Amino acid sequence: MANISSFKVIGINKEIEDRLRERVRALFDKGVISYFIGYRGGTLPWLPRPFIAKRPNEADLLVWNSFLALNLANYAPQALREYLSGKDGDNGAKIGIVATGCWSRNIELLIKENQIDRDQFYIIGISSRGMLSRNALFSMFKDNGYPEEIIEYDHDIEFIFSDKSIKKVNRWELVRANCKSCAVPDPVIYDEMIGSLQGKRSISEPFNEIAFIEEMDADGRWQWFKTAFKDCIRCYACRNACPLCYCPTCFVDDSRPQWLGKSIEPEDTLMFHLLRAFHCAGRCTDCGSCEAVCPKGIPMRLLTKKLIKDANELFDNLDLGVYSPNDPDF
Amino acid sequence: MNSMDTPKKLIQLSKEDLLSAINGLKDVSYTVSPNFNDNAPGPGDNIIKRFMFPQPEPLLFLEREGKDMVHRPYCVISKSSLNPDDDTSHHTISDTVAETIILGIRPCDARSLWLNRLACEEDNLFSRRVDGLIIFGLLCNKGLSTCFCEDVGGGHQDVRGMDVAMIDDGDGELRLWAVSKKGLYILNRLGIYEDDIIDGLMEGATDNSHEKVGDCSLLDELMSKDMLTLYNAPFWQDIKDSCLNCGACTFLCPTCYCFDIQDEAYGKVGRRIRYWDSCMFPLFTLHASGHNPRGEKIYRVRNRFMHKFKYFIERFSHISCVGCGRCIIHCPVNIDVREVIGLMRAVS
């Protein structure tokens, strides 16, 4: 009923993908890692599947392309809990993980917040060229249905539909807003790199996404919120896809005390999104995982974006979301 | 199985004319699916789910009387006391069956109502609400690559579950016919039927029941599988690795009906509401003692599929999935129900 979809990648990403498979296999073979957190091809070409490789031959399933919207750091604590911690024979065994700029910043944060132990991870860094937005893709191809096959070149992407028609798009048209405004696409923490580093990108207007909201008065913002968030179904995919949201009992689920209502009426939805955003203040790396997974296209990332900006202004451009492992204050 | 009984006569009508006729029925409310307007392929926005299971739905109201809060079956509070943006209709539990037309949903969604009825029939708030529902279904010309209605016993031209079936060939004209008595009734009220053709249509128009599942081989296959063997199959371990345990799949699913109940009280008034819940959430099964029978992720991921493709069959002899593919499209990590069905099928 469902087969692994057809996705071809040609050029830079292909080289990275080949190298990644090669390295992960070698790391398994040498006993450096026992598990590897990466992406593999799934049943839909535009939605690769995060997975935990457990055997050396599964390294050949790994893929690298521009459709990897979910932050893999999210899986690190879980993988540790389920596959390493507390078991006999843990000694020395590591979990491998691949990390772009923002994923690595979240890994770093998980280490600092004592959720994972640096020594238990082997990080393969890959500098990110920006991941694509699923929602942008959906709206672009609303009338065509879903692409059945994708061919990714360095700059263009070809989408092939069931009627064999082909649409060619420049990838930048589909790159997510958070990636476009990302100054640090290079991993900040890694054991080895695949491909080259890009260096810091200079972004002229990193916060122009939120300018239109900042211009509004309180009433206007409330109206904006109600419209923009009205379709939220409180599925919590945004929260669960977020590597910061690791609390064993999230405030939304707590019943003693119960912090907020559970309905999708605007007050309750507002409380959920605002409180969650504040829990992420100073920690959010703007990886865009939350926005990428939302089935309803809710722009909840704009809230954390605003908090990044406020934190920068209030704390003297510390760039809180951008971690340096060598930062003495950290 | 596509049981499109060929009707004796089709009515031809433009979308605008149908809409304005419906608009003219002052005592009937209606909701229009985006599919009706653009006929975009696929199941589209899940409007029938929100109708079947309002999010939230008040079950009763609470009022302070002396020292104590007491339960009330009706609304005792003024418009503004709970939610300033809400209208009062939100705060009354209707005791009448109100007629509501849902216009333009796909065959898969029409079928979901029928399946949910099996599970929720005894809930009189649910039954009363859906009894008044009149479904104008829009058949699919083509589906999406994620559609698999045929595999679970439905079909892109399946009219069961609808009251009126419609076909849109893309020229702005609809062809429609009544599939149920309720459908005949409403077309009559809309003045769309000529008296003389009604009798002719009655025959083919009375059977929109799903009782005849017919040749759904998947159902037969799953029915014959041993429950515990499926439950203990090793593949759940790999599936669960990717899952985020969010509620996207279940909240988008037209055949997921699980809910939680919560009291909301502010000062003198309050309400008891139900709202969507999901077996994917760890708290779903958590005991007050701290014990959690589905404490590990693997239990929860497995439960979703076992419920739809084994437990529900065990209870109601049907698959609790209409093949709309929403969960496939929106699962952030590509957990594909078709693939899982395949794995369940392969268990011997």
Added chain:
Amino acid sequence: MKKDNILDNNYLPFAARIEDIVIESEDGSLKTFKIVFEDEADWEKWRHEPGQFAMLSVAGKGEAPIGIASSPYERDGLLFTVNRAGVVTTALHEMAVGARLGVRGPLGNGFPVDGDLKGKNIVIIAGGFAFTTLRATLLYLLENRGDFGDITVIYGARTPGMLLYRNEFLDWEKRDDINLYVTIDREAEGWHGLVGFVPQIVSQVNPSPEGARALICGPPIMIKFTMPPLEKAGWQDNQVYLSLENRMKCGIGICGHCSSGPIYVCKDGPVFTRAFLNTIPQEY
């Protein structure tokens, strides 16, 4: 469970009030509430079987499923013994005599006192505060004493102060038609009865499976260790009834919370034979 005067609503409880409160346990964590209905007509319609439960509703806090401790023959009110654990039960514990609440039920299936249990020797095994619905059952058995064979009760608690219904146990002790074994986990000042965990006592008493049925309620760990001595004595799984607990919300088999595989504990249960439970996933 229908109210005639207003529209049908599965979720609307009977209006009721607390008539009496007995603190059962020395630590105060267990209280027995005697509850009477506000409307006599509701009470006239109320019929329950031993083993069934009801949702106790505290307006503004929510509902909690509680086993009905009173027997169907006690017609002057319902008894519920409540362990303080969650939000609702804590609120209940804080309520005083006269306070108003809601009762939704009876729910679930109860023990088959009119079916499979009839004419059998009955062995009741209970631990901790799980004795509640077994109290209802025992009173039913005694009321219809002629319909049943030997009655054996094995009941244990942590300490003497944690034993439920102590006065009634004194009465039952005096009867010669019940074999009563009450035990506490460890030696305690002033306790002259049995000492030992329930499974140990079960293995000492070694009840015969011949023409018998066992009704077991208690914490999972007790149930787990009670099974081996029973099996050793030759008990078959279809002779053993268990009453399950799961998180519950609707109580009528819809919301999904209490499911364990294909069953809803609230509707298909809470009482199941062990033989049946062996055929489904163990998620309780």
